[in-house]
Amino acid sequence: MSTEPRNEPNLLIDGEWVPASGGTYEIINPATETVVGHAPNATADDALAAARAAKDALPAWSALSADDRASLMAKAADAIRAKAPELLPLVIAETGATLAVGSGMQVPVAADRFNRYARDFRNILQTPLPPQTATATPLAPGGVISGLVNRQPVGVVACITSYNFPMVNMAGKVAPALAAGNTVVVKPAPQDPLAIVELARILDGVGFPKGVINMINSSGPEAGAALVDSPDVDMVSFTGSTLVGTKIMEAGGKTMKRLLLELGGKGAAVVLEDADVKQALTCIASTWAFHSGQICTAPTRAVVHVSKVDEVIAGLVQMAPYLQVGDPNDKKTKLGPLISAAQRDRVTAHIDGAVAEGGEVVVDGRATGLDTGFYVGPTLIVGNNSMTCAQEEIFGPVITLIPFEDEDEGIAIANDSDFGLYDYVFSADTGRAFNVAKRLKAGHVGVNTAQRNHEAPFGGFKMSGVGRDGGDFGVLAYTETQSIIWSA
Numbered sequence: 512m513s514t515e516p517r518n519e520p521n522l523l524i525d526g527e528w529v530p531a532s533g534g535t536y537e538i539i540n541p542a543t544e545t546v547v548g549h550a551p552n553a554t555a556d557d558a559l560a561a562a563r564a565a566k567d568a569l570p571a572w573s574a575l576s577a578d579d580r581a582s583l584m585a586k587a588a589d590a591i592r593a594k595a596p597e598l599l600p601l602v603i604a605e606t607g608a609t610l611a612v613g614s615g616m617q618v619p620v621a622a623d624r625f626n627r628y629a630r631d632f633r634n635i636l637q638t639p640l641p642p643q644t645a646t647a648t649p650l651a652p653g654g655v656i657s658g659l660v661n662r663q664p665v666g667v668v669a670c671i672t673s674y675n676f677p678m679v680n681m682a683g684k685v686a687p688a689l690a691a692g693n694t695v696v697v698k699p700a701p702q703d704p705l706a707i708v709e710l711a712r713i714l715d716g717v718g719f720p721k722g723v724i725n726m727i728n729s730s731g732p733e734a735g736a737a738l739v740d741s742p743d744v745d746m747v748s749f750t751g752s753t754l755v756g757t758k759i760m761e762a763g764g765k766t767m768k769r770l771l772l773e774l775g776g777k778g779a780a781v782v783l784e785d786a787d788v789k790q791a792l793t794c795i796a797s798t799w800a801f802h803s804g805q806i807c808t809a810p811t812r813a814v815v816h817v818s819k820v821d822e823v824i825a826g827l828v829q830m831a832p833y834l835q836v837g838d839p840n841d842k843k844t845k846l847g848p849l850i851s852a853a854q855r856d857r858v859t860a861h862i863d864g865a866v867a868e869g870g871e872v873v874v875d876g877r878a879t880g881l882d883t884g885f886y887v888g889p890t891l892i893v894g895n896n897s898m899t900c901a902q903e904e905i906f907g908p909v910i911t912l913i914p915f916e917d918e919d920e921g922i923a924i925a926n927d928s929d930f931g932l933y934d935y936v937f938s939a940d941t942g943r944a945f946n947v948a949k950r951l952k953a954g955h956v957g958v959n960t961a962q963r964n965h966e967a968p969f970g971g972f973k974m975s976g977v978g979r980d981g982g983d984f985g986v987l988a989y990t991e992t993q994s995i996i997w998s999a
């Protein structure tokens with residue numbers, strides 16, 4: 512699947528497509544190392560102009576009826592679906608996603624997310640409280656005191672996202688934020704922004720009022736940082752690294768920004784001695800086969816009971832050669848490239864580091880035999896949890912296997928991490944697995960499955976973030992809670 516080089520010099524600010532003040536820069540196809548196109552390079556001033564436009568558009572948008580907002584969201588979902596044949600090759604070209612991941616996840620899930628929020632949310636935005644009786648005092652007449660919890664939109668939301676799933680991540684922020692009555696400034700990741708330029712064009716085309724959705728993009732961090740500093744921005748919804756998340760929390764504190772931070776992960780798949788190893792292997796190998804491990808929820812640490820270690824290693828060793836590494840447009844390919852040369856070098860440096868720390872590289876993906884493209888093959892390291900490869904997020908197809916002797920030790924190893932986004936437990940006894948799940952310090956725990964439930968609240972414990980989105984929780988995340996009290 513190929514795509515013509517795109518030249519996208521413009522930003523969407525206040526309903527106008529205006530040239531980015533910093534010109535354009537090249538977007539590189541990570542599989543071919545050729546130019547996919549040129550993306551707009553916004554400056555801090557462009558970002559501030561976008562924030563002002565979103566602020567001006569806020570009163571009318573938040574006052575619009577829930578039905579009218581929902582109908583625009585539904586149109587957006589339809590328009591994304593209609594553009595899927597054009598979007599898919601672009602997303603594959605700039606992210607390196609395989610055909611399966613691109614066609615199954617990247618584009619359709621973005622449409623699904625707009626569709627999910629094409630509803631009237633008044634049932635969750637206004638909730639009555641049980642009445643209270645109060646006796647009269649010299650200062651108040653007493654009576655039956657009623658209360659309504661009213662959720663207002665927060666205001667202007669800066670939606671700043673990471674590379675990997677540009678459309679899905681952005682749709683997961685923009686759709687619930689708009690549904691709750693907020694206006695947005697969208698800022699994708701510098702590596703893969705072209706599909707987001709196209710998404711902004713689609714949204715602009717379905718009739719959202721000017722200024723409700725603004726899109727900026729830049730090659731460096733300045734434009735995003737300007738949004739975080741801007742007094743016109745009320746909330747930052749961020750998906751990205753923990754390092755940048757801490758900077759946003761610090762900088763946002765000056766203007767008391769509301770924050771939704773979806774950050775890094777170092778998931779543990781805890782395989783108990785009674786586990787169905789085949790089931791566990793499917794989950795663990797998703798660190799290899801799902802977007803080459805560039806997934807925050809990946810089970811990158813296989814924490815395995817000693818009695819199952821040989822079976823798990825043998826299973827992964829047997830599986831690895833069948834996972835074809837290479838051209839993402841080839842239907843047989845399971846591992847496409849990593850996003851950039853820098854990321855490939857970072858991942859291979861982690862594998863080198865694991866060897867230096869005494870880890871045993873049982874499956875080695877450093878040499879793929881591919882001269883072009885930023886590839887790393889499936890890698891399995893057997894080691895311990897204090898190794899750097901077990902503590903730091905690698906964001907590549909690297910599994911670290913760590914043995915344990917008993918359940919308490921397995922849980923302690925899983926919890927011995929700065930991160931706490933998504934863990935997994937495998938056991939034939941689901942009651943036992945649930946008890947283990949409740950002791951894991953992670954925002955999500957999959958019991959005998961890697962399948963997500965998209966209605967569940969999503970977010971991290973510890974350094975994996977702040978706040979929750981997903982399903983109705985996504986709408987609530989973009990609201991301020993107000994109590995209205997009256998005497999009946």
Ligand code: NAD
Pocket residue numbers: 671672673674675698699700701731732735736737739750751752753754755756758759773774775776806807904906932975976
């Ligand atoms: P990153 O943190 O380097 O960049 C993310 C975004 O932040 C980009 O748009 C970047 O331009 C912007 N940015 C950088 N500095 C900024 C600043 N000072 N102020 C405001 N914005 C700034 O992340 P990445 O390398 O693109 O993505 C990989 C990371 O994203 C991994 O850590 C991964 O776990 C995480 N991630 C998390 C989730 C989740 O839902 N928890 C999902 C996907 C990715």
